[in-house]
Amino acid sequence: MMVYGDLTWKREGLILGSADFLINYVLPFVATILFWLYKSATPGKMVLNIKVVDADTGEKLSVGQSIGRYFAYIPAMAILMIGIIWVAFDKRKQGWHDKLAKTVVIRKRKK
Template structure:
């Protein structure tokens, strides 16, 4: 696909994708965490309540997201907005190392106050700090619909 047929994916579509991913992950994890720890899980002040909590809340999401990125170049939320993650220099699929780095760079983007994510809204290439650190961009085809809009035929 030619570069002129692509566009960088901006802030709001990426927010939408993130919301979709959060709902899907929550639908999987919340019942499991409640089954293992009971309703009191949701009211405790402990960051991690036990080994299963660590696996379900920290390890599983990381593995799932990275596997989706490696195999599909996107999470389900990004797929819903027709977005994919690629290498910023070549446009080729990002390497596994880049994608693992990108995941852990999310923590950098969270500090302070999520500014690294908000950065997407102001950056010319729509890169968050995690994208910049990993050398990735999020792209999608222009004119994704069945036919571009045309008036006066």
């Protein structure tokens, strides 16, 4: 079984079968949603001392918002990453994924 190398790019279908799907799609999805729900941040956001909250209430995200935000990255990145670059020009520093999920990224209060 070859996992890396030239044949990897030429093969059609999943390399490791269902394990490939679980490792590349399901695991990142579940981990990201759980981090947003329980920590309000992914590990990178934790290092930067920022968190994702509901744009209206400032509270933790709901399950629906978390799932919506995750899948909203697709249109945000689809057209030359404009939805991500949008953060630089938006008054509230929201990307398209934030606007679609009604979320905002804020700095944590210092303890």
